[in-house]
Amino acid sequence: MTPLHFGAAYYPEQWPQQRWAEDISLMKEAGFTVVRMAEFAWSSMELAQGQFDFDWLEQAIAQLAEAGIQTVLGTPTAAPPAWLTQTHPQTLAIDESGRRVQHGNRCHYCVNSPDYHAAAKRIAGAMAERFGKNPHVIGWQIDNEFCRPCFCETCQAEFIRFLKSRYGDLETLNRRWSTAYWSQTYFNWEQMPVPWGGHNPGLMLEHRRFITNSYTRFQKAQIDAMRPHLAPEAWITHNFMGWFDGFDHYTLSQDLDIVSWDWYVGSGRNDYAFSGAMHNIAYGYKNRNFWIMETQPNNVNWSSLNNPLEPGETSALAWHAIGHGADAWLYWQWRSAYGGQEQYHGSLVDQSGQPRPFYFDAQSLARDLSAASPILAGTVPAGQAALLYSFDSRWAIQNQRHTRDFDYVDYMVACYRPFSARNIPTHILSPDTALAGYKLVVAPALNVLTESQAQSLADYALAGGHLVLTPRTGMKDDANALLPQRQPGFLREAAGAEVEEYYALLEPVQVQGEINGQCKIWGERIKVLDEAGTRILARYGAGLGWLTGQPAVTVHNYGAGKVYLVGAVLDEVAQDALFALILREAGLEPALVTPQGVEACLRVGPDGREVYILINHTSQAQTVHLAWEAHNHLTQETSKTIQLSAYGAAVLTR
């Protein structure tokens, strides 16, 4: 068993068969254990409807297996062959401007087209039939980076069907969307548009859910066509894209065995709090370790400035991902094609067939992964605190930011950063997840909050949990309507306070008390409801008159626990101070104390085994002093002092 997989995407169909051996030999030297193949090879696998050619792929799988390299196969539905879209033009999506898209790109199909469903099931089923029990095919990826909504008439009809199933009757929909507003009332279902541009918040939110539902159905159609043919141990995944929010990833993850995602730094330098949050979110989709199905071999080609990583940096990125729950690290891609839209994308081997300078960085990483693989087998990232991440809330806020600088992701990261900086083992979860066991739960901008979610949070606090509510939390119901209560909605009693008014800020406002600093972008005026049980941690000072002297942050004793209500979007220093206070009160300790720029992650085995991963995210050498003797599985040395080279890592056990 290989717990830490290492490899790349490989496209043998782009190269003459006589070259494969040389490429595979270079892969082996690089330390590959796995490749992903076939996810864009539809036109090479189905030459006309029902006329399949899988021999070349079988040959490639076999040659790779001989070199000790396993295969993950992708279903190729992200890029239909021209014969299909030509004969069935309605399988091509209609974009938001109302235009049918063209052959030659990706994800350009109508996700609800019955013809496309049929074609997708045919190719996915045929692949599964041929390779489902091939011992070298360890897993399957459905499609590739789902992304594109379609605005065709089929989608409109499906959207209406979807809304019927959610609301039952139009009277309910009209009431829950307040359609008396602007005379929007729907008199029959056929009046419902697939929205482009701005629309009723209820309609906007449901349309996002409809896209989620569409991709879920499309994915499920493929899974159902494949599963009967697969070996029991073969798993199915889809490769998500970081912060992409085109659909609810929790929903799509339900039908998957494992989650994978494609992590690209893109332009600029990695911010490891920002990427750490993405890793934790990927873990949280199924509360299970995940794969990095694609990552950049030095540089991408699709940013406005496609700068490379620094030498050695790929290693820091890989260990960072593993520290947060990744079990595989695959580059996109192995070798640059001569043509195609991504000619300038990084790769391990260039179009000439020679290793790029980056190849040797990857090779060195592979050696370390191999060394640490046994000790990491079966471990998962520890979690003492949890943040709640919600697509509904994100969509609701992004659709109505109220002030251009309030960005849901920015605020999520601003809440995550104090945990990251202190090496607190943290999970990021759906608000529908059970919370028992966490010492602290933060609900950043949890704008849409249903009564049952609120109940779960209140119960958590009542039982002794520490709960942090923030600006914009608890404002909307799940039809994106304002709650008839003030914020935090159903949690007002738990918070012992409510938000009397919220303000988009033109200029910063002072905050003072146990926390001092500035409130920027957004401030909420808190009204304490339970004065006896509530401590005011900070009040607003100079700035917007409406806020002067009003509570900005409160904490309420609620049952055996505490509920914090944070009304102010704080500057970074004050935000850090606030969470330092909260962490102290919740009794949360760092996994390890490290110098700035050095991260410590903790993975724990089912046997209680603790494995610490240290990552130096800086370009300078760093020293970490431990309280205990550690064995470093990368160097096989044992010491209380760990030396990390630039971008270096260590894997430690006691």
Place this chain on the structure above:
Amino acid sequence: MTPLHFGAAYYPEQWPQQRWAEDISLMKEAGFTVVRMAEFAWSSMELAQGQFDFDWLEQAIAQLAEAGIQTVLGTPTAAPPAWLTQTHPQTLAIDESGRRVQHGNRCHYCVNSPDYHAAAKRIAGAMAERFGKNPHVIGWQIDNEFCRPCFCETCQAEFIRFLKSRYGDLETLNRRWSTAYWSQTYFNWEQMPVPWGGHNPGLMLEHRRFITNSYTRFQKAQIDAMRPHLAPEAWITHNFMGWFDGFDHYTLSQDLDIVSWDWYVGSGRNDYAFSGAMHNIAYGYKNRNFWIMETQPNNVNWSSLNNPLEPGETSALAWHAIGHGADAWLYWQWRSAYGGQEQYHGSLVDQSGQPRPFYFDAQSLARDLSAASPILAGTVPAGQAALLYSFDSRWAIQNQRHTRDFDYVDYMVACYRPFSARNIPTHILSPDTALAGYKLVVAPALNVLTESQAQSLADYALAGGHLVLTPRTGMKDDANALLPQRQPGFLREAAGAEVEEYYALLEPVQVQGEINGQCKIWGERIKVLDEAGTRILARYGAGLGWLTGQPAVTVHNYGAGKVYLVGAVLDEVAQDALFALILREAGLEPALVTPQGVEACLRVGPDGREVYILINHTSQAQTVHLAWEAHNHLTQETSKTIQLSAYGAAVLTR
């Protein structure tokens, strides 16, 4: 009689009837005298074609009346019901990109659709029939914020009809538009496009006039359907939008009894010269007091940064509006709906039904309005100077700015600012208005200037008036063609000078003489034609070589009056100095001398009664020293020294 109305937009159709009493009671406590209703309630009033339900509205009007609150009713044509657009899709507009718009927004109808005209007349007529003589319905608003042009085939046919009526024959049109240019010659009327993107300036200008004509006809259709049913004292208005220039507001105002407009500060802070100009323009549409039909209760939701006002500021804004001729102050809206596109917009009562902090600011303002109401009854804003505002000129310049920083509105405000800063009672008028009685008339960038308008201006000066012509004045005829004379066209003789050349400036040019400073953005090289009668107030100095030493500002003795020709767009200090000189020569005095940031407005009654309104636009307390004992109708005190709190106001008589 209530000369100063106070209230808000109210949407009872969005709430269960059992809640109305509580809301109306809160309105009464807030000091409401009026609400506007029904302008988005079509789907609640006409449930299917011809099937009306007005009972709920009658009930609301009655309940409000019991609380002493009058009603303004809006016709609901800004938002057609879905049953109408579904059965008559051609009632939906085609946008500039050629796409039919969707149900679910506002003003999304084709303004020329015969079916829409029929539907609009039906609902407007039915409302008038039911409520036209209801004693509690004091006025009517047609539609809401007309705004959207349509590009459908019906509109094209109407546009051609419109052009035929203006030009008679194609030969004339071809000649006046210089269509020999770029082979644009029209051989038959059907070749005429509804323009999208750039086109012949004549076509562009006429298309704006066509939109004006379309909305005028649409408005008139409703008025005609309603008027026979209305009580004689019931008035009809439409609510315009500040600087919006989608049509000629003077034309639309002709069929209205009074003008109203919707004033929103939006993002940032109010600049009272900028807003003062808008108020004066609204007054000038009919030379009659106007209503503020909508204004922001603290904040809007549609800007990129929806910051609130400061506490107390709504009072300064209201008195500022009243000082410039407003007789009513209505917030949009009373209470936040649970759903709909404007969930985050300010209101007096939040979605929970509780007063927001802002409510108490409004309540305090209402008390002051009530106190000052009697003394202000029947008064109108005084006017000693006039600025001329022209949609034709604005459209002509905005379509061909020649340099991105020449903005018609900016320049209008730059000419208005010296008057505002000095509390000079000023009107802003159409160039077609009679000018006798004004000591000074300014024609800022009056680009399109017909021979008759020019004659009126020349006559005004000849009879002793002081006339100021500026850059870009008198350049075009009313087909947007260059005049065969140099600027200022037909006013060359009156000006005693002409513009030899105009220059868009890359860098500033010095100006020196009686006025010193910088010419920015735009400079015109003046050639004096009547040397004996002309005084050169300033010449250009260092900067663009073409301008060096040339006259920049001249004044010409013309009959009993004077004509200034200003060739330079001056920096703010020099512009102020120039107008200080001009005001001195015209013998114009401030209404009152006030500290910076404090405005004094003068309203005059038919009996000659003078009422001064002082407004402190700053967040600091201010003191105003008067030359006479004043009675302050807000405090009932009498003194020569007026203390104004932050954002405070005073209403003074001798």
Place this chain on the structure above:
Amino acid sequence: MTPLHFGAAYYPEQWPQQRWAEDISLMKEAGFTVVRMAEFAWSSMELAQGQFDFDWLEQAIAQLAEAGIQTVLGTPTAAPPAWLTQTHPQTLAIDESGRRVQHGNRCHYCVNSPDYHAAAKRIAGAMAERFGKNPHVIGWQIDNEFCRPCFCETCQAEFIRFLKSRYGDLETLNRRWSTAYWSQTYFNWEQMPVPWGGHNPGLMLEHRRFITNSYTRFQKAQIDAMRPHLAPEAWITHNFMGWFDGFDHYTLSQDLDIVSWDWYVGSGRNDYAFSGAMHNIAYGYKNRNFWIMETQPNNVNWSSLNNPLEPGETSALAWHAIGHGADAWLYWQWRSAYGGQEQYHGSLVDQSGQPRPFYFDAQSLARDLSAASPILAGTVPAGQAALLYSFDSRWAIQNQRHTRDFDYVDYMVACYRPFSARNIPTHILSPDTALAGYKLVVAPALNVLTESQAQSLADYALAGGHLVLTPRTGMKDDANALLPQRQPGFLREAAGAEVEEYYALLEPVQVQGEINGQCKIWGERIKVLDEAGTRILARYGAGLGWLTGQPAVTVHNYGAGKVYLVGAVLDEVAQDALFALILREAGLEPALVTPQGVEACLRVGPDGREVYILINHTSQAQTVHLAWEAHNHLTQETSKTIQLSAYGAAVLTR
């Protein structure tokens, strides 16, 4: 014979015939020798299909001839008459958004429409028949500023035909475009889209070539219709637009007798290296002197800031153009029309019929041109160095910049600037041109480099030439596929080195050695292949780790010549130092040494006669000291010291 023509575009069809005499008299006073007419007069020349009216034009030609002014006639196909597009709507182009464009603009026809071809041949043929042998019509311009691609079905069919002729069969196309990538494989030709948005690089490049082919065919159709009717000495041209890259200008130039182009400074100030490169490129299209068919009389109207030139500056610009190979200088336009989209464009006479201040500047220039005309007759710009300019490379890079700041034109100018600053006589040529005779050849970002072009460059160096290869040179084949070799592709042996990796730079990297400075935007890591024959001129220092210590600039002894490989995009100072070194090694000397801002150009006659043109591009007077006694043909003075007034020029012979 008049070697230096001077004039303007003139539109008599826009004015009553009785005004022509006055305008022509003003032209004569201004020193005109030529006007261009009729290129937008279709609707005045063909009043309905086949119904021609040329009498007015014949009259205008005759009246001008009487004043000694010759005529260039344009075919009017840039602006079809409304009767044509109305009866044949498919002659209007479909824009990239899929919408049919409207009558009333320019170049709005479908360049492949058979109906449009027929109409174009009809009008062009009829004009040639009528005026082809008119002794006062010296030349012809086809259409005007070709620019607009069309996306209609006719164009798609033509595109497919074009691709068939280039690739023969789909198998070849699929292979050369790597269509196995993203399942793009074409199974039949009808699947091929006319691309909008991003697509396969092969498809994108071929589409640009298809547009080239379309305009070439359209132009040729007109030439073929005209040529039989023309006098032997009458020439045919088309007026190109500077850096415009909508098609390959080398290809279109083949069917033209001479090249002309329209030079507008537009917004801001002229940078004479930037414009000098454009002039040299225009010369290089046919290696023949060219016309400036349009230039700005002080200012344009289509920029965001249409500032004028400075007084006198038009003279500097004209002599600059002539120094680089222009034989004519025509303003656009003579007189402002009353209407039309370009009302604010500069002209010599304003709409009132009076000379603008600029008129006198032009008049003064005309006198100088006339004085220098005899000595310049028959001369052409000298060329000791050559830069290679390639539309294929430009398209390939602009389609995939990889970093937003790598701009092909910027980099071309950055390579040209050291030559311009030193007055080195330089040509800019197609890479398909013979290179013998040049001491130095630079291939800036010659991204697409075919084997035969590479062979030509290698042969050039082998025979003793000095060849400079730069970043991104030699990377692609002519299907826009990556070459199977590393950069510089087929020139690796000649360079004695290859590019191991290229990097888009987030921050600058130091460069040190014989050249010191910073590498910005882009750096290539050079691997020396022939260590014995290679000198490393500079290595990378601090900055991106991948580059540290690696060769940045090398020079390789190759046969009798030298090949430089420049891997770094250098800052301006370092770039200048590098080329100073290269020029020194190549033995290249300035034409003349001049103060900064003063340019010296050299034109050479067939008799070996050398004529130097000095241009003062600054607003200060300048003195140039020569090593020899020069006769200035503008002042008729002889001296070793030349005084130049602001923007002044001198035309010198020994």
